[in-house]
Amino acid sequence: MPLSGRYAQEGETLLNAAQLALFDTADERFLLLPRDTGGTASGAERTALALLEEGVDLILGPLFAEGVNTVAAHARAHGVTVVAFSTDRTAAREGVFLLGHTPRTQIRRVFAHAAAKGHRRIALLAPETRYGATVADEAWAAAALNGLSLEKVRNYAADASDAADVVRKLAEYDRRAGALKAERQALARQGDAAARRRLKRLETLDTLGELPFDALLLADGGVRLRQVAPLLPFYDIDPAEIRVLGTGLWEDSATLGEPALAGGWFAGPDPTARRNFEARYQRVFGVPPGAIATLAYDATALAAALARAGASFGPRAIGNRGGFVGADGLFRFDDEGIAERGLAVFEVAGGGKTRVVSPAPARFDTGAGAAEGN
Numbered sequence: 001m002p003l004s005g006r007y008a009q010e011g012e013t014l015l016n017a018a019q020l021a022l023f024d025t026a027d028e029r030f031l032l033l034p035r036d037t038g039g040t041a042s043g044a045e046r047t048a049l050a051l052l053e054e055g056v057d058l059i060l061g062p063l064f065a066e067g068v069n070t071v072a073a074h075a076r077a078h079g080v081t082v083v084a085f086s087t088d089r090t091a092a093r094e095g096v097f098l099l100g101h102t103p104r105t106q107i108r109r110v111f112a113h114a115a116a117k118g119h120r121r122i123a124l125l126a127p128e129t130r131y132g133a134t135v136a137d138e139a140w141a142a143a144a145l146n147g148l149s150l151e152k153v154r155n156y157a158a159d160a161s162d163a164a165d166v167v168r169k170l171a172e173y174d175r176r177a178g179a180l181k182a183e184r185q186a187l188a189r190q191g192d193a194a195a196r197r198r199l200k201r202l203e204t205l206d207t208l209g210e211l212p213f214d215a216l217l218l219a220d221g222g223v224r225l226r227q228v229a230p231l232l233p234f235y236d237i238d239p240a241e242i243r244v245l246g247t248g249l250w251e252d253s254a255t256l257g258e259p260a261l262a263g264g265w266f267a268g269p270d271p272t273a274r275r276n277f278e279a280r281y282q283r284v285f286g287v288p289p290g291a292i293a294t295l296a297y298d299a300t301a302l303a304a305a306l307a308r309a310g311a312s313f314g315p316r317a318i319g320n321r322g323g324f325v326g327a328d329g330l331f332r333f334d335d336e337g338i339a340e341r342g343l344a345v346f347e348v349a350g351g352g353k354t355r356v357v358s359p360a361p362a363r364f365d366t367g368a369g370a371a372e373g374n
Contacts (some may be wrong), residue, residue: 010292032300041066058303109147111245141310167232172211229244244264248266
C-alpha cells in the first residue's frame with residue numbers, strides 16, 4: 001500500500017482497516033507485513049520482489065492497476081496469489097483477484113431488480129470516459145443476463161458541454177413536441193366537445209408519445225451528474241414513466257439530494273454491515289474511514305479466515321463460490337477474478353436520503369450472484 005508519497009493518506013486508511021481486520025479475525029499463526037509502495041508501479045514491483053524473497057504466502061494489494069501489472073508476473077513465478085485493490089478489470093488475470101468496487105455487480109444487481117419489477121427496455125446515458133465505456137460493456141452483458149434489451153446508448157463529453165443536446169436527442173424531444181403540436185392543431189380543427197376536452201388535458205403537456213425505453217441507466221456521479229440529471233425532466237423524460245437507474249457513483253449525499261434522481265434505483269453494499277464497520281473504525285482510530293477502507297479489511301479478513309481454517313491461499317480457495325463476509329457484506333470472485341458482491345438496491349427518497357427496496361442476499365446461490373435479494 002502507498003504509505004508515502006501522493007497517496008499516503010489512502011495508504012494509511014488501508015493499513016488501519018487491515019489492522020482492524022487482523023484484530024477481529026486473525027489468530028496467532030497469521031502475520032501481516034505492511035510494506036510501502038510509494039504509490040508507484042516501480043515501488044509496488046520492488047516491494048513485491050522483497051516480500052517474495054521473504055517467502056510470503058499471499059500478497060494483498062497494491063492499490064493501482066499499474067502496480068498490479070508489475071507484481072503479477074513475479075507473484076505467479078513464485079506460486080503466490082495476489083488479492084489487489086484495483087477497480088481496473090484489465091488487471092485481473094491468472095492468480096490475480098481484484099477486490100475493488102467495479103460497476104459490474106452494481107449494474108447486474110440493479111438490472112435484475114428492474115427486470116423483477118417489470119422493466120424490459122433500457123437506455124444508457126454515460127460520459128465519454130473510460131468509466132463510461134466500461135459501464136456500456138457491463139450494461140450489454142447485464143441486459144442479456146436479465147432478459148432486457150438495451151435500446152439506446154448515448155454518451156456526452158467528459159466536461160458535459162454537450163449534455164443538453166445529447167439528452168434532447170435521447171428524449172426524442174423534437175419529435176414528441178412536434179407530435180403534441182400536430183395533435184393540438186388537429187383537435188382544434190375538429191372543434192367538438194370531445195376534442196375540446198382532449199385539448200384541455202393536453203394543456204399541461206410538453207410532448208406527446210412514448211419513448212422506446214422504460215428505464216434509463218444514468219452512469220455518472222458528483223458534479224457532472226448534478227449537471228446532467230436536471231436535463232431529464234427538462235426534456236420531458238418523465239420519472240413517473242421512466243425509472244432512472246444508477247451505479248455506486250450515486251452514493252454521495254449531495255448527489256442523492258438532486259431532485260431529478262428522486263425515485264431512482266441504485267445498488268450498494270448492505271447498509272448494516274457498512275455501518276458496523278464504520279462505527280468500529282471510528283472508535284478505534286478516531287476518524288471516519290475513507291471510501292477504500294473496506295477493501296483492505298475484506299482482503300485481510302479473507303486471508304485470516306483461510307489461515308484459521310488451515311486452507312491454502314491458492315486460487316481455488318480464494319475463488320470459493322460460497323464467498324466470504326466482509327465490511328460491505330457478502331463478496332466472492334467471479335470466473336475472471338473480479339469481486340462480486342451481495343448488494344442491496346436503494347431508492348432515492350429525496351433530501352439526500354434513501355430506502356432499501358430490495359435487501360442484500362443472505363447468501364450467494366450457485367448462479368451469477370446478481371439475482372434479487374431475499
